[in-house]
Amino acid sequence: MTNILLVEELERSFDDLLAVAGVSFFVESGETYGLLGPNGAGKTTMISMIAGLLEADRGSIRVAGQPMATTSTAAKRAIGLVPQDIAIYPDLTAKENLAFFGSLYGMRGAALNARIETVLEIVGLRDRADDRSDQYSGGMKRRLNIAVGLLHEPQLLILDEPTVGVDPQSRNAILESVEALSTDGMSVLYTTHYMEEAERLCDRVGIIDNGLLVAEGSRRDLVDGIGQNDTVHVSGTGDLRSATEALRSAEGVVQAAEAHGVITVMVDRAAGRLPSILATCGEAGVSVTALDVSEPNLEAVFLHLTGKALRDET
Amino acid sequence: MRILTIARNALRRLFRDRSNIFFVFVLPIALVLLIGAQFGGGFTPTVGVTAPVGDELADRLVAELAELYQIREYEIRDELVLSVERGWVESGLEIPVRFTDSVLAGERPEIGYLSQPDTSGQGVQTAVSATLERILAPITAASVVSETQGIPLEQAEVVVQGVAGSVPPVQVETRTTGEALFPNLGQFDLGASSQLVLFMFLTGLTGSAALIQSRQLGVTRRMLSTPASTRTILAGEALGRLGVTLFQGVYIVAVTLVVFRVNWGDPLGAAAIMLVFGMVASSAAMLLGSLFSNDQQAGGIAVVLGLGLAALGGSMVPVEIFSSTMQSISMFTPHYWANDAFAELVRRDGSVADILPQLGVMAAYAVVLSALATWRLQRAITR
Numbered sequence A: 001m002t003n004i005l006l007v008e009e010l011e012r013s014f015d016d017l018l019a020v021a022g023v024s025f026f027v028e029s030g031e032t033y034g035l036l037g038p039n040g041a042g043k044t045t046m047i048s049m050i051a052g053l054l055e056a057d058r059g060s061i062r063v064a065g066q067p068m069a070t071t072s073t074a075a076k077r078a079i080g081l082v083p084q085d086i087a088i089y090p091d092l093t094a095k096e097n098l099a100f101f102g103s104l105y106g107m108r109g110a111a112l113n114a115r116i117e118t119v120l121e122i123v124g125l126r127d128r129a130d131d132r133s134d135q136y137s138g139g140m141k142r143r144l145n146i147a148v149g150l151l152h153e154p155q156l157l158i159l160d161e162p163t164v165g166v167d168p169q170s171r172n173a174i175l176e177s178v179e180a181l182s183t184d185g186m187s188v189l190y191t192t193h194y195m196e197e198a199e200r201l202c203d204r205v206g207i208i209d210n211g212l213l214v215a216e217g218s219r220r221d222l223v224d225g226i227g228q229n230d231t232v233h234v235s236g237t238g239d240l241r242s243a244t245e246a247l248r249s250a251e252g253v254v255q256a257a258e259a260h261g262v263i264t265v266m267v268d269r270a271a272g273r274l275p276s277i278l279a280t281c282g283e284a285g286v287s288v289t290a291l292d293v294s295e296p297n298l299e300a301v302f303l304h305l306t307g308k309a310l311r312d313e314t
Numbered sequence B: 001m002r003i004l005t006i007a008r009n010a011l012r013r014l015f016r017d018r019s020n021i022f023f024v025f026v027l028p029i030a031l032v033l034l035i036g037a038q039f040g041g042g043f044t045p046t047v048g049v050t051a052p053v054g055d056e057l058a059d060r061l062v063a064e065l066a067e068l069y070q071i072r073e074y075e076i077r078d079e080l081v082l083s084v085e086r087g088w089v090e091s092g093l094e095i096p097v098r099f100t101d102s103v104l105a106g107e108r109p110e111i112g113y114l115s116q117p118d119t120s121g122q123g124v125q126t127a128v129s130a131t132l133e134r135i136l137a138p139i140t141a142a143s144v145v146s147e148t149q150g151i152p153l154e155q156a157e158v159v160v161q162g163v164a165g166s167v168p169p170v171q172v173e174t175r176t177t178g179e180a181l182f183p184n185l186g187q188f189d190l191g192a193s194s195q196l197v198l199f200m201f202l203t204g205l206t207g208s209a210a211l212i213q214s215r216q217l218g219v220t221r222r223m224l225s226t227p228a229s230t231r232t233i234l235a236g237e238a239l240g241r242l243g244v245t246l247f248q249g250v251y252i253v254a255v256t257l258v259v260f261r262v263n264w265g266d267p268l269g270a271a272a273i274m275l276v277f278g279m280v281a282s283s284a285a286m287l288l289g290s291l292f293s294n295d296q297q298a299g300g301i302a303v304v305l306g307l308g309l310a311a312l313g314g315s316m317v318p319v320e321i322f323s324s325t326m327q328s329i330s331m332f333t334p335h336y337w338a339n340d341a342f343a344e345l346v347r348r349d350g351s352v353a354d355i356l357p358q359l360g361v362m363a364a365y366a367v368v369l370s371a372l373a374t375w376r377l378q379r380a381i382t383r
């Protein structure tokens, strides 16, 4: 198989901040590759360089064999970018937006119109195609944002957190479209900080934190890599921080981290450890309101590798 | 081709904004009308008069003229002259002292007639002469009869009724006052070209807000992810601004040409001014769009700059009535050169060759402004 994307030693700083700290990975043709990382990990910075919007300080990018830089129009033909922040004209209709970007890709006439109908169908916006996009709901704008990236049937579709701020129904619709595109053979680079999305969509996942690719592989590879550990989520009120500290040194605990009122604890096996977890929390002055145990997953991998919780949503 | 796509999109978005419809379509024409009514004298011209106090014939003359025109009386001749020069009144009439006595004495007193040598002034002059003739002819005749035949004036007047009109009328001596301000100028001509300059620049410059919006919306960056190069994107956006500016210009010219029959002078010359001045306006918009990252801020500054430069450049009040210091300052605005070029075409019947200097100055503006804008924007886009 050939690589549609090859990234080597990619690096970029903003003043003193090293946003992308030397990242290498590749995406095979037809593959869906996920970049999973928390807010500020450097996902958008990487995507911007891969899409030729931002100059890299160091490293190289090849898309479909062509070198990518801000000036590389040949490489840009091969990609379709769906930026994290919705980038469409609010005062134009869906069709007008699509026609505009389509012509930037050199499409015109009947071929363009036919393709516009197709992508509107894919994202489910056909019946609202002639409405100005500022009259759309957030989810519909997101879908139009995606449609623009699909227009010219790119070899590599790049989606930067396409489901952020979207209702569950729209999110599911978006995920289904991506799955369908992938089934049809499109290569996809997908960034997210939602573990479930990465697990559901991606053939391989790169886990990034602080601008570094800390691990990479299929879900199975990654999960196997951390051994047969279970993850316990503890929700509660009180001093969660000191409870987390205490849990880290408790017996059988591999890792523990706290975020947004939830402590994520990785234990060697959940069954025997729950009483001691509850006791430790109680001693630290936390009253536990909910407790759930999950099988090893990418979130556990992230916790294992970085000592931080990935979760960001409610 | 991509450049045209981007440019066409800029025009399309201009028409999407409802508030633009008023500013682009309605306001310019309303102002041309308004200024035409003021400067061109409207439909009832005002005539300024200095007349000797309590003089019977002078009073009669003024009363008759008041049927036709709006009359403004002046006590001091210099004020009358100034008013004519400034265009506050279309023409001035100086009725000499002891007017009635002179007429009755059979003399031919000279009535001074002041006007700007433009068409509406000429019309007034003809009407004043006719009125004078009508009033004075019988009286002049009567006084001649009274004197030669030795009969009292009242009787002589009765005699004259029959032979009225057979005696040559009082001569109205015409002088133009000061420099000819606006020769060969129709009622709406002055307002139209100055408003064209004002609105082309204003509409062009407010386009900077749309440019900033594109950046804020992330659309500009997204364009960069397509095979469109930075240069193509910038050229397209610049061409879009130019399209908007030229559209504004062509619209004003077309409407004023058809509705008000405005004289735009040599078509080639007028087109050249619009093209080059449009380039100045659109590159100024690009520069403004590169200097600000907030569209409302830029929009506000565009309006202030658009109106301020227009005022300085003689688009609101003709530079001819500026003080000489102000005239020198005025020359730093591109508006000055556009207005000057139109003056050359319209008032002095110039051709393209005659406005080459003005076109050159404007072209220099366009080059400098767009170079600055390109340099700034290229950095702003790929940060």
Ligand SMILES: Nc1ncnc2c1ncn2[C@@H]1O[C@H](COP(=O)(O)OP(=O)(O)OP(=O)(O)O)[C@@H](O)[C@H]1O
Pocket (backbone or CB within 6 Å): A014, A017, A019, A037, A038, A039, A040, A041, A042, A043, A044, A045, A046, A084, A161, A193
């Ligand atoms: N233009 C910029 N100027 C300065 N710092 C920046 C800029 N863009 C990104 N950064 C910084 O670089 C780091 C990585 O940001 P980036 O947007 O790539 O993260 P991300 O993984 O996409 O996060 P999120 O999930 O919130 O979108 C952050 O610390 C961010 O503050």
Ligand SMILES: [Mg+2]
Pocket (backbone or CB within 6 Å): A043, A044, A045, A084, A160, A161
């Ligand atoms: Mg991001």
